[in-house]
Amino acid sequence: MKSLLRILMFLLSSLSEGYPWCSLQAWNMDTFTQNGDIILGGLIVVHSGYEPPELTFRSVPEPPSCKGFHRRYYRDVLGMIFAIEEINKSPDLLPNVTLGFSIFDSCMSEVRAIWGALSLVSGTGAPIPQYDCHGSSKMAGIIGETMSALSLPVARILGVLHFPQISHGASTSALSDKTNFPSFLRTVSTNTFQNIALSHIISMFGWTWVGMLVVDNDVGEQGGQIIRKEIEKRGSCVAFIEKIHLSYPKDKIQRVVYVIKESSANVIVLHSPEAHVKGLLDALYDADVIGKIFISSASFTITPGLFSKKAWKVLNGTIGLMPSTGAIPGFEEFLQNLHPKQASTYPFIQTFWEVSFNCSGLERENIRNPNVSGQANLCTGKEDVRDLIPHLFELNDLSYTYHSYMAAYAYAHALHALLGCQPGNGSWRCSSERRTRPWQVLQYLKKTRFRAKTGDWVTFDSNGDLSASYDIMTIQVLNENFQLVKVGTFNPRALQGNTISINTSSILWNEKYSRVPHSSCSTSCPPGYRRVTKQGQPVCCYDCVPCSAGEISNHTDAVKCLRCPSDQWSGEGRDQCVLKFVEFLSYQEPLGLVLSSTVMIFAIITFFILLIFIKYKETAVIKATNRELSYILLVSLILCFLCCLVFVGHPSKFTCRLRQTFFSIVFSISISSVLAKTIMVILAFKATSPNSSLKKWLGLKIPCGVVGLCSVAQTAICSAWLLSDPPIPRMNTESVYNKVILECHEGQNVYFYGSLGFLGFLAVVSFLAAFLARNLPDRFNEAKLITFSMLVFCSVWVCFIPAYLSTRGKYTVAVQIFAILASCAGLLGCIFVPKCYITLLRSERNSREHLTSGRRFGVERL
Structure with missing residues (x-):
């Protein structure tokens, strides 16, 4: 763009070299000029619109015609003129130098703005770029354009010519580019x-x-x-x-x-x-x-x-x-002294008067102004403008007028410094008296710093902008x-x-609203929800999705939910984190109370059965059950029932270590006792021959060996468990989102499931042995009772494993207590209740003759 403009200027200059009178066909567009030693140009929008010319291709096109004179825009012109008049009256600023002006109305048309800029630069009213037809141009710089869209093309042209331009209204940041717009400055912020x-x-x-x-x-x-x-x-x-x-x-x-x-x-x-x-x-x-x-x-x-x-x-x-x-200061008084007779001093003053008082006839006698209504009267010139000034010019908001005023003062201070320059002081060339070059003015403008009458400091940064x-x-x-x-x-x-x-x-909002209006694509998400953008929509268009369990949002329109600390959960509303309820199987709650009561009942029942066996130890039924093993089994069952109490209550380091190890060892004694009883039943019926070698195994050696060996093996497993990775109490915050489960962490699962596996192995061996001995000839066949007890025992613990793995918290403990109670009750009920029934209620059956009748082999060795 810059190179094209240079070529255009070169061609225009070349065409004009042979003609000292600078002849160029041009539009006749009014420029309002007041002469002076130095001239400031003004490109300011006064009319709010324009009519594009009709292109008939039969005559020279006319320039765009202006329409819609506007008082507010005209105020910017008056601000510039007022500043120039103040400067001319000042003895301290540009003494003995008179500033003049040449103002052009662009009417919001880029064509008019460019034409006006070239005309001001040439000093002839004709758009001849960089050509001084008069030989001594007085133009120091231009104030304007008002708007960014008009300033851009003007600034690009003036930048090529290094002709200074100060805009009082253009704010686009593109104009801060000094590569493309080196001579552009402004008194408004970017x-x-x-x-x-x-x-x-x-x-x-x-x-x-x-x-x-x-x-x-x-x-x-x-x-x-x-x-x-x-x-x-x-x-x-x-x-x-x-x-x-x-x-x-x-x-x-x-x-x-x-x-x-x-x-x-x-x-x-x-x-x-x-x-x-x-x-x-x-x-x-x-x-x-x-x-x-x-x-x-x-x-x-x-x-x-x-x-x-x-x-x-x-x-x-x-x-x-x-x-x-x-x-x-003084601007309102200046406006009050305006009068249509000052048409030679103030441009557009007659048009302003006609529009303000809705009258006509000042500009052309008896011809009505198109800017006023058709019913307007003729102006007299006696209309009083003083009462209308605040309303006509909106003086409580001097934006842009104030900035055109400051632009004029910026030029004055730059010119004052330039004309007062002493040769040899500074790196710039001084101008001759009353003879300035635009490029010199531009250099001084960039360094200008002054304090205006308003008290504001004015200085341009490296981009020509004001902060x-x-x-x-x-x-x-x-x-x-x-x-x-x-x-x-x-x-x-x-x-x-x-x-x-x-x-x-x-703020008084639009009459539709009584408070701050609401403007959103979606309704706000309340606390407890998060925003999820709708597919294919901007991020402000969203659905409200509840926070997941354990997460909260504590303010509206949350983008994401925040996870609560491990010992807290999100509550019902999920808008705040609350402490989790600490859960363990307690004696105070109904489930713990029922289980502990059941434990005591079964322990007492087992204890009474033990007393019955001791009291009636010489009867045939009890003697036939191997009394010593029955005592061991009953005592171990009592301990099995009582070990359940260790599972209830607040877990501690001691109780966690005692729970599984005590249960495993006692249970191994119980099952090994059942296995020993089964072995003894089998041996008793196999050793009926007088010369049988099995008779030497009948007695306490086999039972004590089986029970001792099995209990020692289980004790070894539990000892290794306690020594390597013992159970410890743990706060489980992950299993249930709204609770902290206080539980015993079993350590390495290999020991826990190893001890259970050993108990299962003993139970299966006992079940198989009893099952094989179920058809031994005996009116009271204990092998059948052991078979049923082991069947119950195995069924309970087979069901226990999936139930244990699928439950959480106190219910996991309750499942294990129930499994212990059920299996022990199965042993108690299947093995000992029938014997107590015969002993206490059917004493006629509690005799050697009754037990040996109907079978071929005796039970003397049992």
């Missing part, structure tokens, strides 16, 4: 901080679903994308981005209205100059869309007189950013009159966390 401020406002009010309206040009589209990134960076989402332009036909505007109306977003970011949305606001009111809240960027200037009453209804409650400004803050304003519409109220500030230089402050109580 929109980098504006974008951050907008995202802060949206985040502060909790709006997560917003729409966007951007002007349909490069500045609007690029700026809209940057704002979108900032919004998304703070966790919000953009529902739509629609383009708008003042040249849009009604059908395109209606399409934008439809998108806004159908969207669930109640907040819309407005990134566009105000003139482009005028028609859209009227269309929104006609479509009854008055419940949306607009958040406007600094490019949207809130101006009186531009919008209709319908548009103000739509804008009610709007929150907008404005560059922070100070008061301009500034923003005022946060709100529009309040009362009784069909609008009021602009400051409700906060945004200062990017403030300490972290204090960059933005908003007085929410000062």
Whole structure:
């Protein structure tokens, strides 16, 4: 782009070299000039629109014609002129030098803006780039353009020429690029901080679903994308981005209205100059869309007189950013002294007068101004402007006017330093008296630092930008009159966390809302839930999913749930972690009480059976059961029942070690005693022959050997268990999500299942031996009783294994206690209850004759 511009300028210069009068066919567009020793150019939007020319190809095209004179824009022109008049009156700033001005209205047209810039540079009113037709140009620099879209092409051209330009309204960050725009400076802040401020406002009010309206040009589209990134960076989402332009036909505007109306977003970011949305606001009111809240960027200037009453209804409650400004001393008095007779001094003054007082006839006698209504009277010049000044110019918000005022002062201080330069001081070349070069002015502008009458320090950084803050304003519409109220500030230089402050109580929202509006794609997820983004939707559109067991979310719209500590769980609402209930089988609870009571009952019953056996030890039935083994078995059963009590209660290091080892050893004695009884029954019936060699095994040797050997083997297993990895108490926080199970950790499972396996081996051997001896001839065959007892025993422990593995907590302990009780009760019931029945209730059967009748072999050896 830069190279093309250089070629264009070279060609234009070459064509003009032979003609000292610089003839070039050009449009006749008015430039308002006041002469002086040094001239400041002004490219300022005064009219809010333009009409493109009709191309008939039969005549020379006319320039775009301006329409919609606007008082608010005109205030920027007056701010520049007021500053120049102050400077000319000042004895300290540019003494003996008079500043003049040459102001051109671009009417929001890029064509007019470029044409005006080239005309100001040439000094002729004709667009001849870098060509001084008069031989002594007085133009020191240009103030403007007002808007970013107009400033970009102008700044690119002026940058090639190294012609200084200070914008009082263009904020796009693209202009900070000194490679492409080396001569551009501005008295407003770059929109980098504006974008951050907008995202802060949206985040502060909790709006997560917003729409966007951007002007349909490069500045609007690029700026809209940057704002979108900032919004998304703070966790919000953009529902739509629609383009708008003042040249849009009604059908395109209606399409934008439809998108806004159908969207669930109640907040819309407005990134566009105000003139482009005028028609859209009227269309929104006609479509009854008055419940949306607009958040406007600094490019949207809130101006009186531009919008209709319908548009103000739509804008009610709007929150907008404005560059922070100070008061301009004496400016209001300056405005009050305006009069249409000053047309030669102040440009557009007659048009301003006609529009302000809705009269006509000043510019051309008896010809009505198209900017005023058709019913307007002729102006008299006696209208009193003083009472209308605050309303006409909205003096409580001097944004952009203040900055055009400061731009004029920046030029004055740079020129003052340049004209006061002493040769040899500094590295720059001094200018001759009253003769300045734009490139010299540019160098001094970059180093300018001064304190204005407002008290503000003005200095440009390396990018030509000012470090500034923003005022946060709100529009309040009362009784069909609008009021602009400051409700906060945004200062990017403030300490972290204090960059933005908003007085929410000062905001009057749109009449549809009595409090802060809500704008989100999905309803907020309450505590106890987390957000899960809907497939194919932005992250702000989500479903609320309950937190999993053991996890919580303690605030709304949680992205993820937090896992509770191991000793806590998520509670019913899953919004806070609560201490888990510590569970163990206690004597105080019903299950522990029932089991311990059952244990004592069975232990007592077994003890009474032992007493019966001792009392009736000389009877035939008890003698036939091998009394010594019966005593050992009954005592071991009592201990088996009582060992269950160790499983109940708070686990400790001692009880954990005692539980399984004591149970295993005592149980091994019980089963080995049953095995010994079975072996003795078999031997007794096999040793009936007088010369049988088996008779020598009848007695206590075999029973004592079997019981001793088995119990010693089990004791060895348990000893190895205790020495290598003994059971210890443990807080189990994983098995049940809402409980802490206080249990005994068995250590290495090989020892636990090894001891159970040994008991199972003994039980199976006893069962097989008894089963094989079940048909021995005897009226009271004890082998059958042992078979049934072992069948019960094996069935119980086979069922125990899956039940033990599938239960958790105190129920695991209860299952083992129940297995011990059931198996011991099976032994007690199958082996000893029938003998007690005969002994106590059927004494006629408790005789040797009855037991030996009906069989061929005796039981003398039993």
